[in-house]
Each structure stands twice: as C-alpha cells, then as structure tokens.
Amino acid sequence: MSGLVLKGISKSFGGTRAVEQVNLIFAEGQLTALLGPSGCGKTTLLRMIAGLEAPSSGALLLGARNITDLPAHRRKFGMVFQNFALFPHLSVRENVAYSLSISGVGRSEAAERANRLLDLVQLSAFGDRRIGALSGGQRQRVAIARALAQEPEVFLLDEPMSALDAKLREEMQVELRLLQQRLGITTVVVTHDQREAMTMADSIVVMSNGRVEQVGSPQDIYHRPENAFVADFIGKANFFDGVTEAGGIRIGATHLSAKPNFVNGSPVRVAIRPERACLDDDPGENRMPAKVTFVRDLGPVREYHLETALGPMVVEYALGEGGKTLVIGDQTEVRLPPEALHVFPDPQAAVAAE
C-alpha cells in the first residue's frame, strides 16, 4: 500500500454542497488531521473515506486500487466514532473481538487477540466488564482497540476526544499519538480543536465550507498561513484591513512597512500573531503608541489588550519571556516587525500580483 489518495472528491446533499473538489494525499504511516469549524465538511469527508457515504463525484484510491465504489464492510477501515458507538449488549472483550468473530476467527483465537489489544490500550483488567461500567476515557480506549482488531490499512477517528473532559483529552491525545507511531498505521483524525490537531498530526488539512484551505505540517500551518481564514482559525491573530501602497500597507492614516505581493491599491487583510508583536524599546519599523485597556494573566502567558491607531490589538508574552510589566491605563509603544506580518488578499476583492 502507498497511502490513500482523494481525487476531486465532492459530495452534495440535495442542493447543499458539503464537500467540494477535494484533492488530498494521506501518506502511508502518517497521522493527518482534518481540521475546521463545525459544518465545514470534514466529517462527511471522513465518512466518504470509510465508505459510509458515497461521493457525488471524484475517486478514492488506496495505493493503486480504486475503492470509490467499495462498500464500508469490504473496505474494513477501522473507525472510532464521536460517541464511540460501542455495543452495550457485549462485554469489553466481545466488543474488541467483534470484527474477528464475524469474520469467522475461532472463539479462543479472537479472545486471545482481543486480550492483546486490551493490553495495548492498558485495559487488560477490564475485559469482562460491561460497557456501561466504563468511564469516558476507558470507552475511548475500547473503541480504539475494537477498530484496530481487524488490523486496518487505514485508521479513521471522528472527533474521538470530544466526549472527554479537558485533562483526559490532553492525556489521550499524547497516548493516541504514541500508539499510532508505534503501529505505523495511516491515520486520519477529524477534529475542530486546533490544539488537538497540532499535538497529534504529522500533517493538517484545514477545511472551510467544504473546501480545503491549506495542507501542511502543524508548524507550516501556524507560521505560514496561506489565507486569512487559516490565520484566524489556527491560533490567535490580530487582523487589520488596509490597502497596499509603495513599500507597505496603509491602514487608516498609518503606514506599515511590509512586503505585500500585491499591486498597489489592492485591498488586503493584515494579520500578526499576538506573540510576534513586541512591547519593547528596541528600534525598528512599525512602531506606534498604544494604551493598555486590559491585562489578562493566564498562567503560562500574559495578554495585553491595547488600543492603537490601527485599532484594538492583543499582545502576548510567555512566562519568563521578559518584557515590560504594564497595568490598565499605561501608555506604551507596540512594534509590529515587518517579517511577522501576514498579508492576505481581501476576501471580497483581491488583485493578486502576477
């Protein structure tokens, strides 16, 4: 097998376009996260990969094999559902051994393999329990073990952490990633939580309105967003609307030095991450007066909310990073390094330079 390939996949429900012309390559042995807001089509895409929905157009290839018309029960991609979808009438071990039992594997062999998988997910002592007697985290592990029992070529997870509390979610993200790396199985995870995607994924696919907005490594997506949606959805960013001019961008009465790749006079959106803006005395371009309107101490980071000539802005300092200690009402100066500015075409009317 050499990965999973999606060629021009689209899906419509009546007149609604849920997924539009998606072309993706899921590299073998890698974990890819489909990330986007609710209703962006990521779950529909995952269901098409699983064979639970038929694409309206396009093709799915597993290696050289076209699996577009292959029904779900013949694809046998292991899938973990959002609500885990465990069978309440079966014990934990029977749940894990389900795929083996229905495929004709002998009872003792199925039980033995189920025990090995329960051991893998650290639930070896829970085999005889009913599903109702498990906690959320334990249920998730059973769902993972059950999906892995058939040794699938592709492992799919639909928002697997959404039913867990915040602390357990963090733990399970790491555990799942370690397990996936250990097994080396091609994995696709659907999530709307960018932190979850950044923790687990080798590659992130950012989706919006049924389209793929950007594909890349977590670092790429965060530091080099290709459009305003990605910059906004992944992490936090300050946005300003302006127009390109010689040597930079004009935002209201302020000129910002930048290197926008647009012809002069193009309407653009400028973004800067809160941790890239500076409240320091270093000399540099794009320095402007600011007034502190709010201070928020989140433990690992401290946020300064500022009022500037560009509009409201948030600047973030990590613990121990230094910087000034300011209080509400203080007057200061904020610096926006040109290399930290991301300039995107205005979604309404952009004229890209040739």
Added chain:
Amino acid sequence: MTAVERIAADTADRPARERLTPRRILPWLLSAVIGVLCVVPFLLVIAISFGRKIEGAAWVWDFTLENYERFFVGALWPDEVTFLYLQQLGFSFWYAVVASLLAVMTALPFTLLLTGLSRRAQAAWLAFILSSLSLSEVFIVMGWDILLSNNSGLPALFKSTGLTQWLKDVGWFQTLRDWGLASPRNVKFKTSQFATILTMSYLVWPYAVILLFPALSRLDRSQSEAARTMGAGGWTVARTVILPAIRLPLFGSTLLLFVFLLGTYVAVTVFAAPAQHTTAVAIYTNIRGANLNAPFGATQAVILLISAGVCLGLGHRLNRWAEAR
C-alpha cells in the same frame, strides 16, 4: 397573638380543611369510579363462572367447579375424556402467536426504513398508519373477505389470469392442496388458517409499527455504521447489532399483540373452519349465541384471562433471565 401561636393555630386546623378540598377528593373519587368500572365486570364474570346452567332454561348463581372440569376434560367426564375446549384454547394461542410474530417481523423492517426518512415523511406515514387504526375489525375483515373470497377475490383473479393453470403446470398446485389452500379446481383461501392468520396479522400491524417506532427512532445508527466498518454486511449488522439493541421492545411488542389477538373474534369466525375456532368464538357462542350457557362462557373467559396473565408473567421472567445473562 404571637407569630408562634399563629403558626400553631394554622397547623392545628389544616388537616380538617385539607379533607374538605375538592382537589383532594377528586383523585379518590376518580380512582373509585375507575376501580368499580374495571373490577366489577371482572368479578361478575368470575362469579358467574361458578354458576350452574339449567337445561332448557337460564342459569342460577352457585359455586360449582363443573364448568372448569368440563373445560379441561369435557362434558362427558368421567365416562369419556374430550379436549375440545383445550383444543380451542390451543387454536387461540396458535393464531395469536403466529399472527403477532408475523406482524412484528414485517413491521420491523418497515419501521426501520421509516426512521431513516425525513421528519415530514415520517409524520405523513405515521398519520396514515394511525388513521388505519380507526377502521373497525368488522370493516377490515369485510375487506379481506372480499379480497380472499372464492368468487370475486384473488382466486378468481388467479383463474382469469391463468396463474392457477401455471401453478398446476409447474406442480405447485398440489402443494397448495396439501396445505389446504386449493380445491381441485382453483386456489382457495377461505376457510383456511392462512387467511385467518394473515387477517389477524393485518389487524395488529399498525400497532406493531407504532409500538416499535419509538425504540427504533432511538437506535444509535453509529453502532450499525461501526459494525459495517468492521466488516459486517447488512444481515450481520441486523443480527448482531440491531436485534440485540431492540430485543426488549421487540419482545414487549410481540407479547402485547399476542395478548390482544387472543380475543380476536370476527376474523376467526369469517376465515377459520368451525373445527378450528378459538376460545373467544366459543365464549360468544355460549354467552350470546345458540348455547345460552353463560356460566361456561364465563369459565372460558376466565381461563383465557388467566392464560394471558401466565403468558405475560412468563414473558416478564424470560426478559429478566435474558437481562441477567
């Protein structure tokens, strides 16, 4: 008067005032009326079942077990033992069991499909099914009577379209004759157990859909999808996921329809041969029909009631046993 004295005085006369409020009296009154309406007829039937029939006349109050004796071993006991009335009870059970199973088995896939439709389509179907419940048993049986009658119904259609001849040519006609569904000349559905069970099943089919619909609506579809991603085909999903998940409502619906069908009267009188009539028909014959033997009719009614109760009890125990497993 101090506050403490005022509270004490209020508390002292409250019970007297509460006894007099209509809100307190009304539930008791309603319970009493419903109790009388439900319990008195039952008690009367039980009391009459111990009464004595006067040959050539009516019956008198008494306390004799003759009627019960007659039901189990026949009127000629001890000289001769006959099981005519037990046989009728057996037919009651047979028809009710098969018809309720048939109704539930056919309603299940329909209801499952129904739950997959849009809300609007579901509402339209449910309204249609509910409206069919307004049809009386007599009306439904009349419709089926025409449909299955030898001269104007399906047998006539079979003959005119050449289907009867085709059945004869392929050799299946003899099989239908063996099953009592054909005369030497044509197929024949009246009288037959087939027509009786089919009509009884049709009578309760809307109830089966309505009883199963809530449970199937609540069914977690992701469980079926999970099974499919693990290699389960349609039948395997139904057998290993859907049926276990709805085992209790399925069993409960079948039991309820079975008890309901034990009392079917019109369908049996129209479609079943006299030798295969049920206890319900015999009860009517004894109480209002030719026999005018109310005590024996009441005895049969009590035994039918007890049988239904035993079935419900056994069903409950079976359920608990299955749950425990």
